[in-house]
Amino acid sequence: MFDPDTVVAIDIHTHAEEPCGTHADDGYDGFQAGMAAYFRSPFKHPPTVPETAAYFRERRIGAVIFPVDSERETGFRRYNNEEMAELAAEHSDILIPFASIDPAKGKMGAREARRLVEHYGIRGFKFHPTMQGFYPNDRSAYVLYEAIAEAGVPALFHTGQTGVGAGMRGGNGMRLKFSNPIYIDDVAADFPDMQIVMAHPSFPWQEEALAVATHKPNVWIDLSGWSPKYFPPILVKYANSLLKDRVLFGSDWPAIMPDRWLADFEKLDIKPEVRPRILKENARRLLNI
Template sequence: MKIIDVHSHWGTKRGYPLQTPAEREQQKATWNSQVNYHSEAEMAQYFRDSGVQAILDFGFSKFLPMDEARALHDYAFETEAAHRDVILGHWIHIDPRSGEAGLRELRRCIDKRIGFLGYGVSASLSPPASDPLYAPFYKLCIEANIPVLIFVGTTGLGAGLPGGAGVILDDCHPRHLDRVAATYPEMKIVAARPGWPWQAETIAVLMHKRNIWYELHGWSPKYHTADLRHEIPRRLKHRIMFGADYPLLSYERLVGDWKAQGYPDEVLEGIFHRNAQAFFESLKT
């Protein structure tokens, strides 16, 4: 089955999502997988072999000095240009505390984009999505008609490390998603990952703000809450999109786990690619 993965990371050493030795040591405990670097060509071939087209995410780039982040973004565009059949584009993370320098870099990326481009707001060691510091970034996204990815629920970043490596889980409570959606009704928004331990609250926001799409990266579907499993083939049927979190989770595992949940083929086709195609179409309006 064709797969559009709207949220994964990089399997290359330069782009690997877990950057510190302590984070990499936790990969087995958190995601039940091992660190295994690939070249850019190997990563792209894995996507081809898996029938996947992916949107990739440099979640850690917001922690870098702006010149290093700029070089990483250029690396992303260069790799996309070399493998356009399987890399659809990128989520760009820029800390709003970077101010005008960050806005210039987001504007540069918008102007340089090849395919898809969106702005990622993870709130892990950066302000929650409802912080007023994001206002000029959101306004730029509206002006450029690019979507914003707002993370909800717990994160694997810092999991198992002392003090969670400083990550405050409450900064990803869906109340922030709700406030942003209410404040910027014209902005295209995607909620990212299962909202546990606030899954019911996340569903409530999605049902109230019906222009928000929902991608479920980072979790095997066998661990979804009963609330989420109930809504996937019902009220959220046309807004759920597949996200893998490669290389932390493999397509072999995730596709098998999704098929084992007993959802009708029509629902799985929506999750795996049809809903993402509808999402892309919505960005043209």
């Protein structure tokens, strides 16, 4: 089982790219190639869950791992949450499984969420409004949020611009508007006991994200998807002060390599007493471990 005392950090944001061990749908290779080019990925093929576990175990970094259920919006078959959870369970010393459910699944999605928490050890849920094509404050999503809130696990939302579809024709049909973090404000107000993580520096809406997080005590920010050397000064300022207890290390593996992220974080002007909170202690409180 995962022991937080044995790791040097907890990465709150890693992707399960190939948990099913099968070739992706036709068309998905082009999408992955676009992503690899945008992030300058060193991988010829997306890493499997066991490969991900081996990488993080070698570095003594715990990893929250999840798929993204975006099949309705993208046409790419989703990776089965149960299968990913079973693979993560085989590496429970280092992996912490989150699931992903398209909110459009409504009550069926809520049933799935409850089953995943109860029977598969799922510790949270990942949403990607741009890939899933929905506004986070759309009331149709609330039945799923209710199940997550009842389970007492966090919900993690992509915010800001995304590398998904970047540079591809028409952005591969992805619409950035859905990922403005201001829409999280309604969710945080309507579900005050559900812990919410806004993923990434929320370019071009960084100040909206900081406003929501400082106003709503159940909202956190993860720092994934960007090298720390590109963080806007206002984000660093808030991470060092008002939000020091609700900012989280995240890499966005395999798009951003943790080695690179951590090396650049070392050079960032973060107070010594804040650094361990961001790297591990805040995640321990969020995940209740």
